[in-house]
Amino acid sequence: MSFESLGLSAELLRAVSEQGYTEPTAIQTQAIPMILEGQDLMAGAQTGTGKTAGFTLPLLQRMSEAAVDRKPRSVRALVLTPTRELAMQVAASIETYGRHLPHRSAVIFGGVKINPQISKLRQGVEVLVATPGRLLDHVQRGTIDLSQVEFLVLDEADRMLDMGFIHDIRRILKCLPARENRQNLLFSATFPKEIKQLASQYLNSPQLVEAARNNSTVELIEQRVHPVDKSRKREMLSHLIGAGYWKQVLVFTRTKHGANRLARQLEADGLSTTAIHGNKSQAARTRALSEFKQGTVRVLVATDIAARGLDIDQLPHVVNFDLPNVPEDYVHRIGRTGRAGNEGMAVSLVSPDESKLLRSIESLTGQEIPQQVLEGYEVTTRAQQENARNNHRKSSQRRRKPAQAKRHGRPAARKPATKPGYSSVASRCFAD
């Protein structure tokens, strides 16, 4: 299958070939002809499948085919995304794919000054990419007119619901023309019932397109679980990165605080690291991401929300330092690697208290993730942990009395006996 056979215009084909794409991905092959025909779409497309070009190319073409009289400040195509990072990436793709077409595009999101956005909107924007909160701000200020929207894209819709944007989305949809008068596209990695509900309310008898099975993980990604005690995860991570010569690693933690702490610890271990999460300013997030993409920083520690939509070409390693509470997040997280035909590895450091989360992930994805015990990092049993705690207590008492310890000829503190390394043993150590 070639891009030419999908019915795209010469301007778009030129942009695609300048990007070096030789053939459309599965989602592009399915979605592009349907969108060109004007159908609504509900697409189950995972991250890394090429879904952005899948909707951008046909939308730009449809916009070129039907020129309309517009009111000033009115928008023709609206793409809603859950995060600022994804908004920026989608906007960059629209610029790239539309570089030989005259449509003006813009991106708006919160966390930055609103005035430059107002000036940009005033100049007239046809394609707008936005996060819901800031878009509503503009609607309320009257700096944007959504009454002529012809094309609506809800990108990563499941994540927008997870992030609590449903009320904002409903308010935005009220400002749009009736659904019969617009083309609606909904992209989602997973399809919980709330998404189906949303689709039935706001889409016109949508065609269903699935690039891969629901909740399945990208096949090119090698997945692995390393069982480990919680207290030794950081040590194991430094070892994996160092011993494996990993050059670019995206690490997920559950909390912002955890991300900051881990970034500090990895730095102390000599690994250049930066953290990205919702408490950081937009400028800091953008800087961290660009340092990581350029390779000046080796490790990027991120929370789920901040990492949403990150598109890093050929990212080889993703690590789950903590397993996510929501199993669908596992699919999103590991989808950061193995993008667009590249191979990737997703490693999860799983402590015994996370065995339930691991089981939910495996039942969602329908596959058992291979486990590998690393030598020197075997999970300790409860009795061993108790012993270790007692030993620790004793040795800290001895540390507090160095003179006394010396008198009895004992060393003041002990060093761990084993040196960590790989073990070829693969075992299911969390089996019931």
Ligand code: AMP
């Ligand atoms: P997306 O799933 O839209 O985030 O795209 C993931 C990555 O795939 C991006 O880096 C795109 O540049 C790339 N991509 C999109 N379409 C193609 C294609 N047909 N061939 C090769 N790479 C592509």
